Amino acid sequence: xxxxxxxxxxxxxFGKDTVDSLYACMQCGxxxxxxxxxxxxxxxxxxxxxxVQSGDRSILEDPDIWLCTTCYTCYxxxxxxxxxxxxxxxxxxxxxxxxxxxxxxxxxAMYVIKTGHAVPIxxxxxxxxxxxxxxxxxxxxxxxxxxxxxxxxxxKKMKFDKLVGFDWNTxxxxxxxxx
Amino acid sequence: MKGLVIGGGVAGLRAALDIANAGFDxxxxxxxxxxxxxxxxxxxxxxxxxxxxxxxxxLMEEVYNHGRITLLTNSEVLGLEGETGNFKxxxxxxxxxxPEGKSCEKCIEVCPVEVPNEFNxxxxxxxxxxxxxxxxxxxxxxxxxxxxxxxxxxxxxxxKEVCDGINFDQKAETIEIDVGSxxxxxxxxxxxxxxxxxxxxxxxxxxxxxxxxxxILDEDGPxxxxxxxxxxxxxxxxxxxxIGSRDKKVGNPYCSRICCMYTAKEAYMLRxxxxxxxxxxxxxxxxxxxxxxxxxxxxxxxxxVLYRRGVAAEVYSNGGNLVLRAEDTxxxxxxxxxxxxxxxxxxxxxxxxxxxxxxxxxxxxxxxGFFVEKNLYDPVETEKEGIFLAGCCQGPKEIADSxxxxxxxxxxxxxxxxxxxx
Numbered sequence: 052x053x054x055x056x057x058x059x060x061x062x063x064x065f066g067k068d069t070v071d072s073l074y075a076c077m078q079c080g081x082x083x084x085x086x087x088x089x090x091x092x093x094x095x096x097x098x099x100x101x102x103v104q105s106g107d108r109s110i111l112e113d114p115d116i117w118l119c120t121t122c123y124t125c126y127x128x129x130x131x132x133x134x135x136x137x138x139x140x141x142x143x144x145x146x147x148x149x150x151x152x153x154x155x156x157x158x159x160a161m162y163v164i165k166t167g168h169a170v171p172i173x174x175x176x177x178x179x180x181x182x183x184x185x186x187x188x189x190x191x192x193x194x195x196x197x198x199x200x201x202x203x204x205x206x207k208k209m210k211f212d213k214l215v216g217f218d219w220n221t222x223x224x225x226x227x228x229x230x
Numbered sequence: 231m232k233g234l235v236i237g238g239g240v241a242g243l244r245a246a247l248d249i250a251n252a253g254f255d256x257x258x259x260x261x262x263x264x265x266x267x268x269x270x271x272x273x274x275x276x277x278x279x280x281x282x283x284x285x286x287x288x289l290m291e292e293v294y295n296h297g298r299i300t301l302l303t304n305s306e307v308l309g310l311e312g313e314t315g316n317f318k319x320x321x322x323x324x325x326x327x328x329p330e331g332k333s334c335e336k337c338i339e340v341c342p343v344e345v346p347n348e349f350n351x352x353x354x355x356x357x358x359x360x361x362x363x364x365x366x367x368x369x370x371x372x373x374x375x376x377x378x379x380x381x382x383x384x385x386x387x388x389x390k391e392v393c394d395g396i397n398f399d400q401k402a403e404t405i406e407i408d409v410g411s412x413x414x415x416x417x418x419x420x421x422x423x424x425x426x427x428x429x430x431x432x433x434x435x436x437x438x439x440x441x442x443x444x445x446i447l448d449e450d451g452p453x454x455x456x457x458x459x460x461x462x463x464x465x466x467x468x469x470x471x472x473i474g475s476r477d478k479k480v481g482n483p484y485c486s487r488i489c490c491m492y493t494a495k496e497a498y499m500l501r502x503x504x505x506x507x508x509x510x511x512x513x514x515x516x517x518x519x520x521x522x523x524x525x526x527x528x529x530x531x532x533x534x535v536l537y538r539r540g541v542a543a544e545v546y547s548n549g550g551n552l553v554l555r556a557e558d559t560x561x562x563x564x565x566x567x568x569x570x571x572x573x574x575x576x577x578x579x580x581x582x583x584x585x586x587x588x589x590x591x592x593x594x595x596x597x598x599g600f601f602v603e604k605n606l607y608d609p610v611e612t613e614k615e616g617i618f619l620a621g622c623c624q625g626p627k628e629i630a631d632s633x634x635x636x637x638x639x640x641x642x643x644x645x646x647x648x649x650x651x652x
Binding site for chain 1: 428472476477478479514515539540541542543544555556557558559562563564
């Protein structure tokens with residue numbers, strides 16, 4: 052399967068229009084010039100779009116594709132209405148499937164499986180909630196352990212745990228070769 | 231049989247003159263106080279750097295003095311009925327309140343109202359009684375009744391105290407004329423860069439449009455031809471192509487055709503005035519397709535104007551200094567360029583009210599708002615027989631092309647009226 056077909060399949064949730072919009076890219080550089088991540092990292096949106104267009108599979112292993120903060124600035128500004136951010140998100144789905152998910156994203160996924168939260172509660176948040184007149188523990192998996200069980204069942208059923216490499220014995224990530 | 235031309239820019243002027251010189255009487259209707267159109271705001275043509283004024287002024291005067299041309303300025307077409315060879319057109323003629331012709335301009339001195347001067351792209355002020363521009367035709371002062379205190383609340387008549395010629399009692403009148411053909415040459419509006427807020431046009435005085443720079447470059451302009459921005463001569467200037475062109479986000483998916491080359495021309499003129507300034511241009515693709523244009527582009531590059539591939543992404547201020555951010559797409563690296571002046575090469579848009587006029591005339595507009603020609607082989611005809619198109623109202627084009635299309639539309643109108651006359 053071609054890279055674009057892979058992206059379409061793994062990014063089905065965004066719709067076929069998302070990847071198709073990529074063909075309208077005129078390589079103007081509005082995305083790269085607008086990118087907040089690119090100010091401090093090597094992330095280059097236009098170059099990424101160019102590589103996807105030309106079917107260059109090496110980008111699946113490129114750690115840079117995980118540096119997009121999904122702020123959608125490029126998406127908003129693109130003069131050809133390329134759905135840049137969603138293309139990147141769909142592309143990450145392909146990369147994850149092929150075992151190239153970044154360590155930071157795997158760690159976030161681990162917290163979701165372990166706690167039901169990408170960012171679990173901590174003392175500082177508890178204090179802040181109290182200050183704002185809220186219950187210390189939010190009405191989420193933190194309060195309802197049976198809901199956490201449901202999330203973990205879904206993770207197993209969807210093989211999300213395998214995708215991110217979650218080890219149920221250690222309740223932590225398996226060791227993987229990181230790029 | 232008489233002809234009608236709507237719009238007194240270069241296309242309409244050419245059309246009116248050609249129809250008149252072929253022996254037909256023709257009405258020329260212009261919405262502004264003066265004929266001349268957008269071209270009157272432009273200093274030089276590209277690529278041959280001809281002074282527009284040298285060409286336009288005699289053309290305007292020839293139209294004004296032509297025995298077969300009835301000039302109706304400050305007038306608008308309200309309605310059209312009938313069919314080819316026999317149109318009845320309703321026109322509203324609004325008053326100037328001051329007789330045409332050279333005037334002493336004492337009235338201007340005493341007028342207490344100051345408003346932004348549209349002709350100079352609002353860079354300076356004019357009075358409520360004013361001369362539209364230095365070589366306006368018809369010549370002389372006019373009163374802009376929306377800003378004049380006499381028409382607002384009757385509190386002022388200072389101009390009348392110094393000038394007997396002024397007549398506040400003039401009223402708008404609606405006339406009906408019979409014409410055999412109509413040439414539509416209503417021109418364009420420049421793109422409003424506020425629709426791209428990341429370029430901060432509204433936020434910083436140093437960010438200007440290309441039309442504003444055109445006024446600043448003019449010896450008759452608001453700065454007397456001196457390049458002054460925020461009170462100082464800029465040391466660094468960045469031009470930004472494709473502002474409001476090739477941009478689906480703002481509803482303009484088309485190329486405006488003229489911006490690559492007018493930017494090259496403005497960069498050339500700027501280099502003559504600022505020999506030591508850093509001048510660069512952000513472009514997506516360079517479109518120098520006209521006769522002599524590629525050579526001119528090369529000449530501009532040789533004047534040390536740096537062309538960097540990649541559209542302008544955003545503009546911000548770094549403690550008083552303007553910074554333009556973009557990607558150099560040839561290096562695949564983003565960069566930031568400090569600039570005292572950023573010139574946005576704004577694109578060509580249909581007139582704001584083009585759809586209304588199309589409805590009045592019974593012609594079509596395309597999905598972008600430009601009037602639609604009949605077909606490839608009848609490029610100045612519309613689907614409505616007897617109505618012809620010329621200039622930017624049909625689609626973006628340069629001055630020379632507009633003049634050519636004006637001539638072509640006139641030839642078709644003459645042919646049609648000739649057939650009906652026999």
